[in-house]
Amino acid sequence: MDLAGDTFRQGVAPCEYVFDNQNICPKDVQSAIQPWNPKAYAYVSSGGMYLPVPKGPLIEGGAVKLDNKQLSIENNARSLGLNWCAFRPQYIYGPKTNKRDYIDWFLDRISRDLPFPLPADGSLFTTLTNSEDVAGESVQEDKSPEHQARGIHDAL
Numbered sequence: 001m002d003l004a005g006d007t008f009r010q011g012v013a014p015c016e017y018v019f020d021n022q023n024i025c026p027k028d029v030q031s032a033i034q035p036w037n038p039k040a041y042a043y044v045s046s047g048g049m050y051l052p053v054p055k056g057p058l059i060e061g062g063a064v065k066l067d068n069k070q071l072s073i074e075n076n077a078r079s080l081g082l083n084w085c086a087f088r089p090q091y092i093y094g095p096k097t098n099k100r101d102y103i104d105w106f107l108d109r110i111s112r113d114l115p116f117p118l119p120a121d122g123s124l125f126t127t128l129t130n131s132e133d134v135a136g137e138s139v140q141e142d143k144s145p146e147h148q149a150r151g152i153h154d155a156l
Contacts, residue, residue, distance in 0.1 A: 020044065026073045034080050041082040044134060045070040045152075047090040047127070060088075060152045074152075085151045087134060094131035103128070 014036035020026055021044040033041065049068035050058045064071055070086075077084035093103045107128075109116040 014038070016040075018042070023069065023073075027076045030073075030077050030080055030082060034082065039083060041077060041084045043073060043077060043084060043086045045074055045086040045088045047088040049088065088152060089129040089134050090127040092129050092131050092134060097131050 015033070016039045018029075018033050018036075018038050018041045020029055020041065022029075026043065030041070046068070047058065049064045049071050051063040051065060053062065070088075074084070074086045077086075091103055093107065097103075106116055
């Protein structure tokens with residue numbers, strides 16, 4: 001689909017809420033929907049952009065890697081003046097996720113009480129977020145006017 005110009009919007013009525021869960025061409029999507037002036041644009045970003053912290057937890061608005069692709073997408077939404085919010089999950093598991101192979105490997109071993117390797121001394125923390133939780137959190141956004149304003153939500 002050509003997202004440049006008006007080709008994308010032909011025959012598509014403006015939407016009040018746009019939920020973007022892809023990283024192929026989000027800046028094109030943002031530019032295409034900008035004329036609609038949606039009430040909310042929710043982008044599923046990435047918690048992987050945070051800089052390491054000596055001791056957790058990671059916090060919303062914490063220090064991030066400035067060269068991160070998802071951060072540039074959040075900044076693009078801001079520069080276009082979209083009423084945006086970003087969800088930053090760490091590792092998403094569940095139906096229709098893209099990291100199934102290695103996350104499923106760990107979950108399988110954990111559920112069967114089998115050993116699995118951990119980096120360093122094994123004391124590092126991470127989070128796993130179920131895809132259904134991210135979807136539910138995204139849908140809640142339109143029901144919470146105080147969250148429709150620009151913001152970052154860790155889906156942790």
